[in-house]
Amino acid sequence: MEQSKHSEEEILKLGKKLIKELELVYTGNTLARWLAHYLAELISNIDKCESKEEKNNLQRECCEIILEIWGKRERIPIEKPTEKLKPIIDVLSLLKKKEHPFIRHRFLGNNSALRNKNSSWLTFLEVVKNNSERIYRKSLISMISEELLEKDKKWIEEHGSFLSEDEKSVVEYLDSIKEITISFSKDLEKEVTENEKTENLFIELEEQLDEQKEELLRLKKQVLNSLKKKRK
Structure with a gap:
């Protein structure tokens, strides 16, 4: 699994970077606006978890989604590196x-x-x-x-x-x-x-x-x- 190559902290940091990049193309881009809100809500919900087990599960799920989005970055409306x-x-x-x-x-x-x-x-x-x-x-x-x-x-x-x-x-x-x-x-x-x-x-x-x-x-x-x- 690709996730095993990176810590969950690194993946969540990448998710926050994607949110910032998506916010740069908010105007007139429904996909960018939706993705930014979706990722922001996922990451925000981690801190709202009441139990450690629930937090770990949600964090793992969130990291998998971030990696999936990153793997398809050619299709998302952000300015890709280089x-x-x-x-x-x-x-x-x-x-x-x-x-x-x-x-x-x-x-x-x-x-x-x-x-x-x-x-x-x-x-x-x-x-x-x-x-x-x-x-x-x-x-x-x-x-x-x-x-x-x-x-x-x-x-x-x-x-x-x-x-x-x-x-x-x-x-x-x-x-x-x-x-x-x-x-x-x-x-x-x-x-x-x-x-x-x-x-x-x-x-x-x-x-x-x-x-x-x-x-x-x-x-x-x-x-x-x-x-x-x-x-x-």
Whole structure:
């Protein structure tokens, strides 16, 4: 039984969370209103029990109903954990199906003859690799709001044992790269506006793309000069 994986206290806490989520969609949604009242009444009745045996039985029944509702959460009118992160989850799923494009192949670092012969190309590849990683992380984390990520982190902190590994892993991953996004003013006392954050983001992205282009032009010049010398 799934209930054996969680304590009754954890399940009742999840039930109260569901009530709050359902209350957010009260307006014009009969199902949400009915479910919220139904769960609230079930949980409230536990405290009204006169005997310990009656309380235990009702609490057990209430937990079974909460787990049943949670198991069918795709059908109930609440904002599911990581629901708004779905586009990002899809991107990450696609990347998992192929070898990560930024993995550095060992032979490039260990083969000194190859490195000496192709040092200009390898330098260019290093710039592309490093900048592309930064651009990827910054762009990915900029697709979501900090408030949204914090809400999903709270789901993990309070009800993580009820969430799937995929739901938890995407939030943990995004949180881990959040610190490597946009470098703001070093003046910690200065409040940074949303507009300034966005402008700073695009400045950094443009700088990294410009660096790649500069390295490409440098490489092009070296290769063409080398070809000219061979013709002479």
